[in-house]
Amino acid sequence: MDGEAYDNTRRGHGILAFRHLRRPITAYLQRGKTRHLDGYEKKSIKNQRYGPYRTSFSLQGVPVSNQFVARPSVTAELEECLLPRRRSRETQRRIFVLYGLGGIGKTQLAADFARRHQAVFSSVFWLDGRSEDRLRQSLASCAARIPEGQVSEKSRNAVLHSEEDLKTLVADVLDWLVQPDNSDWLLIFDNVDQDIHQGSETGAYDVRRYLPSDHGSVLITTRLSRLAQLGKSKRLRGVDEQLAKAIFQQWHGAEGALDEAGRELLGLLDGLPLALAQATSYIRETGLDNASYVRLYKQQWDDLMGLDVESGSPLVDYEQGSVATTWTVSFKAVEAQNKNAANLLRLWAFVDGRDLWHGLLQAAAEGGEQWPGWLCDVAGNEVRYLDAVRLLLRYSMIESHHTMHPVVHRWASHIQDGAEKREVLRLPVMVVGLSVPSSTTKDYWVIQRRLLPHAERCSWWIAEMYNARRIFEDTRAIDAMHMLGLLYADQGRLTEAKSMYQRALEGYEKALGRDHTSTLNTVNNLGLLYRDQGWLTEAESMYQRALEGSEKALGRDHTSTLRTVNNLGNLYRDQGRLTEAESMYQWALSGFRVALGPSHWKTQRVMCHGTKPVTWPRAKPHYYLDSSEALAQKHPSRSCFSC
Numbered sequence: 001m002d003g004e005a006y007d008n009t010r011r012g013h014g015i016l017a018f019r020h021l022r023r024p025i026t027a028y029l030q031r032g033k034t035r036h037l038d039g040y041e042k043k044s045i046k047n048q049r050y051g052p053y054r055t056s057f058s059l060q061g062v063p064v065s066n067q068f069v070a071r072p073s074v075t076a077e078l079e080e081c082l083l084p085r086r087r088s089r090e091t092q093r094r095i096f097v098l099y100g101l102g103g104i105g106k107t108q109l110a111a112d113f114a115r116r117h118q119a120v121f122s123s124v125f126w127l128d129g130r131s132e133d134r135l136r137q138s139l140a141s142c143a144a145r146i147p148e149g150q151v152s153e154k155s156r157n158a159v160l161h162s163e164e165d166l167k168t169l170v171a172d173v174l175d176w177l178v179q180p181d182n183s184d185w186l187l188i189f190d191n192v193d194q195d196i197h198q199g200s201e202t203g204a205y206d207v208r209r210y211l212p213s214d215h216g217s218v219l220i221t222t223r224l225s226r227l228a229q230l231g232k233s234k235r236l237r238g239v240d241e242q243l244a245k246a247i248f249q250q251w252h253g254a255e256g257a258l259d260e261a262g263r264e265l266l267g268l269l270d271g272l273p274l275a276l277a278q279a280t281s282y283i284r285e286t287g288l289d290n291a292s293y294v295r296l297y298k299q300q301w302d303d304l305m306g307l308d309v310e311s312g313s314p315l316v317d318y319e320q321g322s323v324a325t326t327w328t329v330s331f332k333a334v335e336a337q338n339k340n341a342a343n344l345l346r347l348w349a350f351v352d353g354r355d356l357w358h359g360l361l362q363a364a365a366e367g368g369e370q371w372p373g374w375l376c377d378v379a380g381n382e383v384r385y386l387d388a389v390r391l392l393l394r395y396s397m398i399e400s401h402h403t404m405h406p407v408v409h410r411w412a413s414h415i416q417d418g419a420e421k422r423e424v425l426r427l428p429v430m431v432v433g434l435s436v437p438s439s440t441t442k443d444y445w446v447i448q449r450r451l452l453p454h455a456e457r458c459s460w461w462i463a464e465m466y467n468a469r470r471i472f473e474d475t476r477a478i479d480a481m482h483m484l485g486l487l488y489a490d491q492g493r494l495t496e497a498k499s500m501y502q503r504a505l506e507g508y509e510k511a512l513g514r515d516h517t518s519t520l521n522t523v524n525n526l527g528l529l530y531r532d533q534g535w536l537t538e539a540e541s542m543y544q545r546a547l548e549g550s551e552k553a554l555g556r557d558h559t560s561t562l563r564t565v566n567n568l569g570n571l572y573r574d575q576g577r578l579t580e581a582e583s584m585y586q587w588a589l590s591g592f593r594v595a596l597g598p599s600h601w602k603t604q605r606v607m608c609h610g611t612k613p614v615t616w617p618r619a620k621p622h623y624y625l626d627s628s629e630a631l632a633q634k635h636p637s638r639s640c641f642s643c
Contacts, residue, residue: 009062053182055123057114062126062190063399064111067277069246071109074098074234078113081232082217083120084184093211095218095231102193103274103405104236106221110188113219121217123185127210129192130354131203131221133452135210140169161445163492169478176549178213185216191252192222195320203456230489238271247273251280261290268297274405278395330395331415343374345397349412350428350461352453353404358385360454364432370476375427398499413461422470426477433480436487436532448487457483462503475518478507482522489525494533501526517560520549524564531571543568562591566606 079098098106112125119541127138143155155172159250177185194204205225211218220227225235240248244266269275283293309436335342348356361379364371371379378385392398399405404412413474416424432454438445462481464473472478486502501522508519528540543564550561569584585606592603 014204046171048406048523051122051181051186052147052150053122053179055147057118057124058145059111059114061401062111062404063107063337064115065108065277067247067250068108068112069243069250069273070112071105071239071243072087073111074118074236075113077232077234078109078219079117080221082113082186083117084217093214093216093218095211095226095234096222097220097221097222097224097230098234098236099228099233101272102223102240102406103272104411105273106236106275107190109236110190110221114186114188116546117186121184122182126188126190128354129189129207129222131194131453131456132205133203133449134354135189135205135207136166136170138451139173139210140166142173143169146173151176158420158507160449161443167477174210174212177216180215183215187212187216187218189218189220193224195224195226197592203453203570207214213598220281235407239273241266244269244271244276251277252284259290260383261294265294265297268294274408278330281395286333328415331395331412334391334395334397339392340374341382343372343391343393344385344388345377345412346416346424346433347375347428348398348404349409349415350458351432353409355450355453356398356404360383360435361385361431363431371432372427372476375431382564383613422465425458425461425465426472426474428454429462429472429477429484430480432458433483433487434476436483448490448587450489450493455487456496459484463499466503466505471503471510473507475508475511478504478511479518481507482518482525486524486606487524488491489529491530494529498526498529498533501529515549515553517550517553520553521547521560523549524567527564527567528572531567531574536575538572539571540568542573557591557594559592559595562595565591603612610622 018188019122034343042055048257072119078096078098082094098109098311099569100106108389111126114126115343118124125138125142128134137595138273140158140160143151143158146156148156151172155169158169158189160166160169173416189207190208192207196206197205211230212575217232220230227233237344238244248258248262248266266276266527279293280299282288283290286294295455305576331345334345351360358379361375364375367380389398389402397404413421432451436455437447472481482502482504485497485504488497488500505526508516508522512518521540524546527539527546530536530542532540546564547568548559550558550564554561566588567582569581569588572578572581572584587604592600592606596603
């Protein structure tokens with residue numbers, strides 16, 4: 001190839017130079033474009049400049065496997081679409097959607113691409129796309145990595161304390177990405193798996209709202225084939241026999257030809273990378289030979305499918321049922337060694353699988369008859385908790401950083417039948433609900449934000465249970481649903497709060513009666529919710545019911561009664577019924593003076609209401625009741641009310 005031909009070829013493929021190549025340039029191009037120019041490419045990349053927009057590379061918190069086996073053909077497609085074209089005038093945004101079955105390897109391919117090509121991008125930001133809230137949190141965390149002077153120092157060093165803080169950080173990061181000369185970044189939206197068109201999904205969102213400007217590179221991993229229309233796409237399928245063998249040997253730690261049973265196992269697992277990892281991890285840990293594992297696999301499959309037919313519902317809604325059987329084999333091994341580990345996995349199946357930590361169990365740490373002994377054991381003893389976690393990690397049932405792969409997470413929620421599932425579900429609902437802090441707790445907003453994804457997952461399962469006409473009858477579980485309603489209300493999620501309060505109200509009425517104080521507290525909170533939504537007639541009805549019941553059960557001057565009186569005053573003020581509002585405020589003020597004293601802050605607040613009912617600000621003039629009085633009595637360290 002002459003000099004002119006070399007130059008034309010170089011420019012056509014965006015290569016800086018061809019000096020000192022040991023083989024013809026066509027050999028390198030045939031091996032997958034410029035990524036294989038290892039020695040020269042790395043040297044030239046170091047000399048590339050990105051102006052002021054260069055950020056440090058990090059995949060902290062990303063579930064990256066050290067046993068990853070490359071899939072060159074897929075990686076080449078990603079490179080063709082996403083790598084910056086430094087010699088090209090093209091500035092159009094480049095989007096690639098990698099979609100397919102959960103557990104097929106999308107996340108690992110994306111992480112490998114990011115690590116392999118980090119040097120050619122000015123910035124690489126990994127975003128958790130599992131829900132809109134997680135996505136916004138991920139975007140907000142990027143602010144700290146942006147160079148000084150390009151966003152405000154307040155944003156770079158921000159600690160989230162409110163929803164407004166979160167909105168500001170997300171906006172600052174998106175504004176930074178759309179700068180005209182900041183075009184060589186890579187955004188990876190991982191696990192955008194909730195369909196916005198499915199009304200039952202919680203946390204679903206339109207990912208297009210978070211795609212910045214018209215430049216840069218975007219990689220999306222998802223199970224949703226619908227998102228393929230956003231750009232170039234690839235449906236990721238099971239690996240071929242050669243790659244399956246490589247994955248098996250990488251995880252097994254052995255090389256060489258597979259025996260007949262090993263080849264049969266590869267066929268049974270049907271090229272699903274996560275299933276291969278699970279199977280070989282189990283074989284390595286237990287010392288089983290391939291034939292013994294195949295025998296167990298087939299026996300478990302038959303048993304599992306028999307139970308599936310009897311239950312009338314699918315075990316998992318994935319194309320490859322072999323995954324479920326593989327994990328059942330591993331789960332039985334875990335259960336035989338440590339019952340706590342198996343029970344912990346069952347509990348985790350009903351909370352958010354991306355953020356599991358010992359503190360999530362602290363509601364059970366003090367013990368009590370409402371908690372099973374195993375849960376008190378792991379909640380009250382961190383060493384025993386870590387023993388259980390270590391075993392689950394060993395069998396790859398969970399991932400590093402104490403997370404669960406989404407496919408394993410879904411499978412784990414189906415390893416018990418309907419009656420057992422309701423009993424198991426009661427525990428995570430109580431664990432999450434009874435961990436919700438009141439607004440008087442230090443850093444309560446931060447704690448609530450961390451609990452929110454777990455509340456969303458519990459809420460989804462509660463809805464499934466209620467749709468099947470099964471409800472909680474245990475008052476502790478009902479208390480927990482009430483607290484989930486409070487969590488949603490505090491976070492401005494009024495629709496979810498209403499649903500949870502209504503279910504708690506139904507449970508209280510059935511278990512305790514219409515006039516029990518726990519029932520009336522929930523009635524009061526529904527009134528507050530209706531008022532916030534502008535449903536003033538419905539709010540008045542709830543307040544009147546709560547007031548009538550409280551007067552009868554507690555007396556006219558009890559503080560719970562007075563809070564409802566105050567709330568009625570606020571409602572009447574909103575409706576312009578000032579005479580009635582003044583009457584309510586005077587009643588509340590007189591009662592609080594006697595019960596709490598004239599200098600108490602609640603008394604002072606009502607004094608402001610009563611003296612200036614028309615101009616008093618609407619921000620927080622009412623009281624959300626944290627929980628029933630029974631809850632406060634059983635947890636004396638908690639404040640019964642949050643104001």
